[in-house]
Amino acid sequence: MTGARRALPARGLRYGGDYNPEQWDRATWREDVAAMRAAGVTTVTVGVFSWALLEPEPDRVETAWLDEVLDLLHGAGIEVDLATPTASPPPWLARLDPETLPVDASGHRLHHGSRTHFCPSSPTYRERALAITRAVARRWAAHPAVVMWHVNNELGTTCWCPRCGEAFRGWLRARYGSVEALDAAWGTAVWSQRYARWEEVAPPLRAPYLLHPAHTLDYRRFASDALLALYRAERDAIREVDAVRPVTTNLMGFFGGADYRSWAGDLDVISDDSYPDPADPGSPVRAALTHDLMRSLADGPWLLMEQAVGAVSWRPHNVPKTTAVMRQDALRAVAHGADGVLSFQWRASPAGPERFHSAMVPHAGTGTRLHRAVQQLGRDLAALADVAGTHERAEVALLHDWPSRWAAEEPATPSEHLRVLPQLEAWYRPFWETGVGVDVRHPGDDLEGYRLVLAPQLYLLTDDDAARLRRYVTDGGCLALGPFSAVADGNARVRTGPFPAPFTDLLGAEGEEWWPLPGGGGDDDTVGLVPDPASPEDVGSGTARTWAEVLRPTHGVVVARFDGGDVDGLPALVRSRDDRLHYLATIPDDVLLRRWLLGLAERRGVAPRLPVAAVPAGVEVARRGPVTFVLNHRRTAVEVPVRTPCLDLLDGVEHQARVPVPPGGTVVLREALT
Numbered sequence: 001m002t003g004a005r006r007a008l009p010a011r012g013l014r015y016g017g018d019y020n021p022e023q024w025d026r027a028t029w030r031e032d033v034a035a036m037r038a039a040g041v042t043t044v045t046v047g048v049f050s051w052a053l054l055e056p057e058p059d060r061v062e063t064a065w066l067d068e069v070l071d072l073l074h075g076a077g078i079e080v081d082l083a084t085p086t087a088s089p090p091p092w093l094a095r096l097d098p099e100t101l102p103v104d105a106s107g108h109r110l111h112h113g114s115r116t117h118f119c120p121s122s123p124t125y126r127e128r129a130l131a132i133t134r135a136v137a138r139r140w141a142a143h144p145a146v147v148m149w150h151v152n153n154e155l156g157t158t159c160w161c162p163r164c165g166e167a168f169r170g171w172l173r174a175r176y177g178s179v180e181a182l183d184a185a186w187g188t189a190v191w192s193q194r195y196a197r198w199e200e201v202a203p204p205l206r207a208p209y210l211l212h213p214a215h216t217l218d219y220r221r222f223a224s225d226a227l228l229a230l231y232r233a234e235r236d237a238i239r240e241v242d243a244v245r246p247v248t249t250n251l252m253g254f255f256g257g258a259d260y261r262s263w264a265g266d267l268d269v270i271s272d273d274s275y276p277d278p279a280d281p282g283s284p285v286r287a288a289l290t291h292d293l294m295r296s297l298a299d300g301p302w303l304l305m306e307q308a309v310g311a312v313s314w315r316p317h318n319v320p321k322t323t324a325v326m327r328q329d330a331l332r333a334v335a336h337g338a339d340g341v342l343s344f345q346w347r348a349s350p351a352g353p354e355r356f357h358s359a360m361v362p363h364a365g366t367g368t369r370l371h372r373a374v375q376q377l378g379r380d381l382a383a384l385a386d387v388a389g390t391h392e393r394a395e396v397a398l399l400h401d402w403p404s405r406w407a408a409e410e411p412a413t414p415s416e417h418l419r420v421l422p423q424l425e426a427w428y429r430p431f432w433e434t435g436v437g438v439d440v441r442h443p444g445d446d447l448e449g450y451r452l453v454l455a456p457q458l459y460l461l462t463d464d465d466a467a468r469l470r471r472y473v474t475d476g477g478c479l480a481l482g483p484f485s486a487v488a489d490g491n492a493r494v495r496t497g498p499f500p501a502p503f504t505d506l507l508g509a510e511g512e513e514w515w516p517l518p519g520g521g522g523d524d525d526t527v528g529l530v531p532d533p534a535s536p537e538d539v540g541s542g543t544a545r546t547w548a549e550v551l552r553p554t555h556g557v558v559v560a561r562f563d564g565g566d567v568d569g570l571p572a573l574v575r576s577r578d579d580r581l582h583y584l585a586t587i588p589d590d591v592l593l594r595r596w597l598l599g600l601a602e603r604r605g606v607a608p609r610l611p612v613a614a615v616p617a618g619v620e621v622a623r624r625g626p627v628t629f630v631l632n633h634r635r636t637a638v639e640v641p642v643r644t645p646c647l648d649l650l651d652g653v654e655h656q657a658r659v660p661v662p663p664g665g666t667v668v669l670r671e672a673l674t
């Protein structure tokens, strides 16, 4: 954390998108600004890819065109999130110094011609990036349109060049002190990998066979830190001229190339880019989970910096969003804590790789279905202005840790079918389906106050974090661990002794072997799960797939057992006698998982705080502050029972005992004052 976060000025729920005026002539700028006003746009992100126009050749900075754009926007009351253009260096930079270009894991240098073509460790790149950042900040820090600084764009480049190798060695020295300590921590006694001198340590470039997992894990940690260092350098350059306005960089949800938890404290505003696939029925739950991650990183409201109002163009087959889905995607983000909805991009590009990406003004213009939907969303967000700023902590925490995920998903584990994000999603789903709020936390966070903490797959757990989790349990918390958790320590070394090694005493069970089930990951390859007759709670019967473990109860309670297959009769779900620590050693079917998790939640006094009496299947409900969002995903109308009369803030209609929601419809309810 670098001091208190700077906040955006209050302005209800923000609305707008990326605006790339450099792709258009002056007459279009004027049309754009008028159309933005008509659509209720409050905020645009400008300058993300403007480097080659702002600095056509080294040190010749041309600002007049952007002055004009900012003045026009300001004249219309539209505020600007002004970006540093450093995500896409101009062609001259690679000519000036080809080593500014990144190198891939095979050791090949990439070329200019796309974007994000920079090596985070290149001194030339950094120097030129900071120079243009300073020029932008100096020129527009006093401009009244500017409300926030947007550093780079989706910082995510990993580079394997010799210079990054040098920086990596510096990073390792700081972490381990000596080569001997590194050898010990990584465990380089295997395969004759022992390093005798620092110079021998390089980035984990492609090799004939498997790489050392501690080596690759540390490289991912290093790569994340290198990007964070770039962000900080630009942020600090901005701070030299503007000490007041918030600085952000747009994140990418659960993106695997950076540890956002370690970045969060440096971002004044947590902003995220979210592109759920409208063709995938799993998108709503995944989007909600990702939004909850952002709200948790922010510990408060966050900003949806980018989304699509229609189709993207980077999937093999790009299904557009219906008006209903577009509205739901936007309002879901608000329901999960976003204080604004910005899209990529305002006007569709006629040229370039993204010529078929949707935009708020499509190629066909403003007299279109899509643009009318964009205008309607502007009105919807205006009607929900009071929601802005509201935030409350959830009662359930779901644990996620980037390094743990990286380590768990290295090759050569017992099964590649046990994946972290699908596990998180499966455990999150029952709460999402019933409208129970969930925060996404890290085992190192302060978990006090959460009634229930869920760790669906926390493979790597440092000694400190293990001690914290133990303390959370012994202080009266309730922790549920999923399969293959607490297996490795902070250096990705497997903990020896019965597992889950840091918890066997509290749990009252000891594991001896991992037992991936024959048949791999398919839903058809299952074994049975049956409740243990002696268990006080009944999770019912069901099925388990993919994964099992050989567990032996000591003083714990067996809740369910495997039925059939090689693991017939072994415990699948155990808990401590005091009901505070739970361990699930498999992937159960969704019904059993839901019954178990919601049972736990109920015993812990977790309840959805909703005016809705029962959430029908296919309906998504989420509470934020004083309002409740209801999204009908079905193709048929539903009636949602409510306990108290409610007002739909979107259309002003008051409902008594039942709220009708049309197919694909969204209502936002506020309990009527009685």
Ligand code: GAL
Pocket (backbone or CB within 6 Å): 153, 154, 273, 275, 306, 308, 312, 313, 344, 354, 357
């Ligand atoms: C984002 C990026 C935008 C645009 C968008 C298209 O990753 O930040 O510049 O490319 O995707 O979906």
Ligand code: ZN
Pocket (backbone or CB within 6 Å): 102, 103, 119, 120, 121, 122, 159, 160, 161, 162, 163, 164, 165
């Ligand atoms: Zn590099």
